[in-house]
Amino acid sequence: MKELTRQQYLDxxxxxxxxxxxxxxxxxxxxxxxxxxxLYSSLGQEAVSVGxxxxxxxxxxLAPMIRNIGALLVKGVPPRDVFMQQMAKxxxxxxxxxxxxxxxxxxxxxxxxxxxxxxxxxxVMAGVAIAGRYLGQKIVAMTWIGDxxxxxxxxxxxxxxxxxQKAPFVLVLENNQWAYSTPVKRQVPLENLADRAKAYGIPSxxxxxxxxxxxxxxxxxxxDRARQxxxxxLIEVKTFRRLGHAQHDPAEYVPKEMRAYWExxxxxxxxxxxxxxxxxxxxxxxxxxxxxxxxxLSAERDFAENSPLPPAEFAAQGVYCSGDDCHKVAPKWERxxxxxxxxxxxxxxxxxxxxxxxxxxxxxxxxPIHFGDxxxxxxxxxxxxxxxxAIAEASKVPPKPRSVKSTxxxxxxxKMAKKKSAKPPVVSGKSPARKARR
Amino acid sequence: xxxxxxGAxxxxGAQAAAGTQVTFLxxxxxxxxxxxxxxPAVVLIGEDIGVYGGAFKTSEGxxxxxxxxxxxxxxxxxSAIVGAACGMSYLGLxxxxxxxxxxxxxxxxxxxxxxxxxxHYLWNAPAPIVIRxxxxxxxxxGPFHSANPEMYFVHTPGLKVIYPSTPYDAKGLLKAAVRDNxxxxxxxxxxxxxxxxxxxxxxxxxxxxxxxxxxxxxKHLTIISYAAMMHTSLEAAVExxxxxxxxxxxxxxxxxxxxxxxxxxxxxxTNKCLVVHEDTKTGGIAGEIAAILCERAFGxxxxxxxxVTALDTPVPYAPSLEEYFLPNKEKVLHAxxxxxxx
Numbered sequence: 001m002k003e004l005t006r007q008q009y010l011d012x013x014x015x016x017x018x019x020x021x022x023x024x025x026x027x028x029x030x031x032x033x034x035x036x037x038x039l040y041s042s043l044g045q046e047a048v049s050v051g052x053x054x055x056x057x058x059x060x061x062l063a064p065m066i067r068n069i070g071a072l073l074v075k076g077v078p079p080r081d082v083f084m085q086q087m088a089k090x091x092x093x094x095x096x097x098x099x100x101x102x103x104x105x106x107x108x109x110x111x112x113x114x115x116x117x118x119x120x121x122x123x124v125m126a127g128v129a130i131a132g133r134y135l136g137q138k139i140v141a142m143t144w145i146g147d148x149x150x151x152x153x154x155x156x157x158x159x160x161x162x163x164x165q166k167a168p169f170v171l172v173l174e175n176n177q178w179a180y181s182t183p184v185k186r187q188v189p190l191e192n193l194a195d196r197a198k199a200y201g202i203p204s205x206x207x208x209x210x211x212x213x214x215x216x217x218x219x220x221x222x223x224d225r226a227r228q229x230x231x232x233x234l235i236e237v238k239t240f241r242r243l244g245h246a247q248h249d250p251a252e253y254v255p256k257e258m259r260a261y262w263e264x265x266x267x268x269x270x271x272x273x274x275x276x277x278x279x280x281x282x283x284x285x286x287x288x289x290x291x292x293x294x295x296x297l298s299a300e301r302d303f304a305e306n307s308p309l310p311p312a313e314f315a316a317q318g319v320y321c322s323g324d325d326c327h328k329v330a331p332k333w334e335r336x337x338x339x340x341x342x343x344x345x346x347x348x349x350x351x352x353x354x355x356x357x358x359x360x361x362x363x364x365x366x367x368p369i370h371f372g373d374x375x376x377x378x379x380x381x382x383x384x385x386x387x388x389x390a391i392a393e394a395s396k397v398p399p400k401p402r403s404v405k406s407t408x409x410x411x412x413x414x415k416m417a418k419k420k421s422a423k424p425p426v427v428s429g430k431s432p433a434r435k436a437r438r
Numbered sequence: 439x440x441x442x443x444x445g446a447x448x449x450x451g452a453q454a455a456a457g458t459q460v461t462f463l464x465x466x467x468x469x470x471x472x473x474x475x476x477x478p479a480v481v482l483i484g485e486d487i488g489v490y491g492g493a494f495k496t497s498e499g500x501x502x503x504x505x506x507x508x509x510x511x512x513x514x515x516x517s518a519i520v521g522a523a524c525g526m527s528y529l530g531l532x533x534x535x536x537x538x539x540x541x542x543x544x545x546x547x548x549x550x551x552x553x554x555x556x557x558h559y560l561w562n563a564p565a566p567i568v569i570r571x572x573x574x575x576x577x578x579x580g581p582f583h584s585a586n587p588e589m590y591f592v593h594t595p596g597l598k599v600i601y602p603s604t605p606y607d608a609k610g611l612l613k614a615a616v617r618d619n620x621x622x623x624x625x626x627x628x629x630x631x632x633x634x635x636x637x638x639x640x641x642x643x644x645x646x647x648x649x650x651x652x653x654x655x656x657k658h659l660t661i662i663s664y665a666a667m668m669h670t671s672l673e674a675a676v677e678x679x680x681x682x683x684x685x686x687x688x689x690x691x692x693x694x695x696x697x698x699x700x701x702x703x704x705x706x707x708t709n710k711c712l713v714v715h716e717d718t719k720t721g722g723i724a725g726e727i728a729a730i731l732c733e734r735a736f737g738x739x740x741x742x743x744x745x746v747t748a749l750d751t752p753v754p755y756a757p758s759l760e761e762y763f764l765p766n767k768e769k770v771l772h773a774x775x776x777x778x779x780x
Contacts, residue, residue, distance in 0.1 A: 098560045106528055106563055113561040115552050123518040124553065127525025134481070134507050135529060154549070157515035161522060164513060319595045321564040321619035329566050329619055331530030337478050345505035349489050361490045363498055370493035371577040371628060
């Protein structure tokens, strides 16, 4: 890994500071009763959001969780949007229809809005990654999940699917030790949650989440590997949730010693120390950053506070997209469409199994179907046998059985395996019993 | 149950004059094939849809023609299928996700109702995806392969829910669903797959979402139905005619948004309404229709709204039990005769 440039070191610092300042501002707004609903904090976790998102390029996609305000700021979301979301204001981004980090931008910033049900973003971002690959965009998709969220079913469905698809997808597992009030040891019987990756045959990293350079370095490597087509990567970042689940929660269930340990490892203080010792930051440039952030946030906060609340009748609008006048849905192709349209797209519809040749499904109008006709197939009339030309073309059975040879088909080992094998390997995932019921 | 839907497509008669006789199943396949030909943004995702061609052969030949990137075989992970389809749509693709049996759609319930359905309302993100699959009973599929779970989703703002009864509508509505910018759930009654045939036009056509159709005109009472029960209702209407009861039959085709105007116009004429659906009774669309009629056309009602539906039980397995569970022509006739007396 190359050393970072001075500017990169300072960017990481600036965004961590901005992240914390934005959230400090929101705590003030909360205490002034200007925040609608709950307020979640990423105090002490800034290095995770900033370090990971900083590894993405502009064209890449991300989907934040509630403690990833820092990732949104890095991606280019103005602080006013974060404030307006929390204050349920009408100007943007959801115009008061949802709060917290629940907003996105498909067009420009490539951000997908999360929902509160944990893990759901994982297959969604796998889909984003696959679509990007399909369109030739060479993008990477990234999202985050907590130690708590890593126990949801859809975490596993999503990660397995991403892995089997080799999707250009990076999943950051933000282990902040607590899922609301439950410590990680009572959630998952693993020392390292990164071990979950083994189940899906994908690589993983374990990183100190309070060291922003370590986080960035791992994330950059993961993003580069994913972009090169190596498939998904899981990064576990070990960090700590310094405040309660949200503002209402004093988190007295956290041992005092544990809190003290992590407070002494504040990611911004650690990084300042590093930057100072490396002579990348002095008191003058620190003061400049202080002033820049203060000035920015004062203006952004004013804008947000002056934004109106949504008109009541807005509640009834926007359930459906009314069509092209509302949204023009069109993919941005960065590869030739001819590659994904016939004849170039056409392939033999066979499963080839290493060492065993290939198999093709039964086909045609009388092919058996699941719980299908129990009656005898009708005598085909003239009309019945007329298949639209295009479909006939598509389902034409080649004169000779096709064989798609695996690269190893000729090796001795494979031949031996074939002889020894008592039963053929199963390539379809479905239980034969279910299919055999009728 | 009928074996042919001849006469069931009166409203489409003119358009369906030319073309080939195709089954409901082939109509679905044609719709997907033609949409994929028309637009490279259309992709398929689901279990066993590629090499195998789908458990019901609805995607047969599509992998061969369009390749691995556009016909994606997945692990058995319904949430991942719907989630991935949603993510793909954010980049402008129009995925068609298959539930191998629509019963399994509830495995993706959260993904559909919380993620997909709410996106446009909350953050202005359209999700143009279609989730389709075989539904319904009468084929002895048992409690987990026969369900009609449409009403879970009719209760979800942001979705559209389609449940066609003829090959013509199935093809035209599926094409309309693919071109729609909203998430559309598309239910295909598996009893109809190979049992009905219809001549379809050679040219490209769509059927508008949210529009019911009057399948049979009548003046004494209105039978409202959809999917396989639409054919049962039509058969009953033929019997009723012999008894001097002239029944109008409405095929809803789309359950969400519901075409209230067609229902109200019919009631104005007949003043009596019977709803027939294969879904279970409590919380079925009949209850919603009853409420709409009470709110908007109470003065037009000359009798109670009656319901002929499945029992409020799971779908039982044994043929004798399933037959008892499902609505049928006799049950429709019984209710219609009672209603006609008012």
